[in-house]
Amino acid sequence: MPEAPVLAQLDLEIRGLRKRYGGFVAVDGVSLKIAKGQFVCLLGPSGCGKTTTLRCIAGLEEPDDGDILIGGREVTGDPPWQRDIAMMFQDFALFPHMTVGKQVGFGLEMLKRPKPEITKRVTEVLRAFEIDRFADRKPASLSGGQRQRVALARAMITEPRLLLLDEPIGALDYALREAVMIELKMLQRRSGISFIWVTHDQNEAFSLGDHVVVMNHARIEQQGTPEEILQRPRSPFVAGFVQGNNVFHGNVARIAGDAALIATPFGEFAVPLRDTVPLLGAIASFSVRAERLRPMPPEPGCNHLTLTCRTIEYFGSIRRYILERGDGEVMKLDQFGAEPACLIPGEVATVGWRAEDGVLHEGAPS
Amino acid sequence: MGWRTRSRLTSWLLGTLTIGFLLYQWMPIATLSLLSFSGPTGGTTFPMNGVSLHWYRELWEASIMSDFKPPLLRSALLALACSVTTTILAVTAAQAMRGRFRGHNAFFYLLLLGIMAPGLLVGFGVALTARLLGIEPAWDGTAFLVHVSWTLPFGFMTMLAIFNRFDARIEEAALTLGATRWVAFRRITLPIVLPGVIGAALFGFSLSYDEFARSLFTTGSDVTLPLAVMAQLDRQLTPELYAIGTATTVTSFVAILACTASLALIRRSMRRG
Secondary structure (H helix, E strand, C coil), X not given: XXXXXXXXXXCEEEEEEEEEECCEEEEEEEEEEXXXXXXXXEECCCCCCHHHHHHHHHCCCCCCEEEEEECCEECCCCCHHHCCEEEECCCCCCCCCCCHHHHHCHHHHHCCCCHHHHHHHHHHHHHHCCCHHHCCCCHHHXXXXXXXXXXXXXXXXXXXXXXXXXCCCCCCCHHHHHHHHHHHHHHHHHHCCEEEEEECCHHHHHHHCCEEEEEECCEEEEEECHHHHHHCCCCHHHHHHCCCEEEEEEEEEEEECCEEXXXXXXXXXXXXXXXXXXXXXXXXXXXXXXXXXXXXXXXXXXXXXXXXXXEEEECCCEEEEEEECCCCCEEEEEEECCCCCCCCCCCEEEEEEEHHHCEECCCCCC | CCHHHHHHHHHHHHHHHHHHHHHHHHHHHHHHXXXXXXXXXXXXXXXXXXXXXXXXXXXXXXXXXXXXXXXXXXXXXXHHHHHHHHHHHHHHHHHHHHXXXXXXXXXXXXXXXXHHCCHHHHHHHHHHHHHHCCCCCCCCXXXXXXXXXXXXXXXXXXXXXXXXXXXXXXXXXXXXXXXXXXXXXXXXXHHHHHHHHHHHHHHHHHHHHCCCCCCCCCCCCCCCHHXXXXXXXXXXXXXXXXXXXXXXXXXXXXHHHHHHHHHHHHHHHHHCC
């Protein structure tokens, strides 16, 4: 992501957002900056606070603390209808009693635009979203994909500064999702409207987001580009949550140059230091990606351990070996799918990785 | 015998039972309406002694003593007022319940007490209180209040059930599209819950229209239809009473049919474009 100029106006800024329901803390000090025209994904397990954050941005929930600025304007106390936003809901929340044409024009009607202008604009938008055939139909007679288009057209017709999407393709057939994702991404690029997309599906988040925000337990665990998050997880939670990481827990045994030696139940492993030098004996964790692992004889500059191959998953582009580690956890080793298999189920093998491929976590283990 | 055969037997049995019940429910009214068409010399039981509209004419050209038209008008107006009041209060109360305000459970049970409380005593209590306050019981005063306390819980329950199935996100979608709370309610929520609103209105009307117990002590000297009928029964039983019973039932039928038809229309307009 290119660094945004300091003076560029932000589409959204959140500072120290907090929201609790009775004794349950839903959002605990979330801060976020979104530059103009970004595709941002809020990713996390259910109950992590991502939807509450989105609803606070929309004005559907009142935060207990913190500020929300949309396009540089403070909106924390404003009701939803005074914010320059639109929202798309998981089951689309279409108005069952309104025709497609009428509900797509609803936003413009609320802005009190003249009738002829609304009619003209609705016709354009319906055509752009390829739903002009259904202009006089009610939502109940439409398919899932058609409803999704109606919901999107309804939200985008007023060209809001922010489009908030709450699991927007979760209600679609699996087969349809990929095509819809590509379309939405292109639409976002063309329109220049910032999208904030809430999902628990990391495939969605990493393939769509310019910027991915991983949340857990009401806080932001890590944010950055998909690559940063996938390759350099900052915490054991992020490493374990995103696919393809092998996570190790242990203690710092020694600091040797720019690497830490981490003692784990499976041996000592050298891992490059990150920004801070951990204390000797401190609890530490690190991860190594499945594609960095390979069967290899012991070599200097590499970490090794001996594992039993349990089963093999074949995905076409990759072949994944599930290896038993001995503590009940499994490790994953990925190989290019086009290459011949390097292990067979039941085989006991020494696998390893170059020491510099390990990623030390910064946060305390959660 | 397979389970399908057995279940077919059960369905016959239950079908017969259902038809029996419906007959038992409607036979008395059918008998009554049949006898209301008996001749001028006809009595209040079979045989009918001819067929005529005599008793309906009698009803229309009634003497002062047995004129049902003023009580009928009062009952109809009272029922209409109850219907409107019940609808407005039921919708607003159910809407308030959605907000889960503090004490909403207590509010719910207190409102439902209107159904549980014995009507005669409630009416008596209201009449007593009114006297203490120096208010004369009247059909359009005390009786109206007591009737609403009776019809409101039914309308309220109807609206609660409807709002229970209402997806609040539809409303939220309207808010994010720039609609104020009032506009969202008027343009989105109200049209969707309209079937329940009609149901509440129907309850308000029909429960008030034939209410006897709660009217007895609260209408004052200008009585409502059920009280007038009861008074006439005490004086003299003629097929004229059957005629009024039939006319009232037909009116109710028409009202229910009108509501059902409008519900069907709403549903159809939801489905199609």
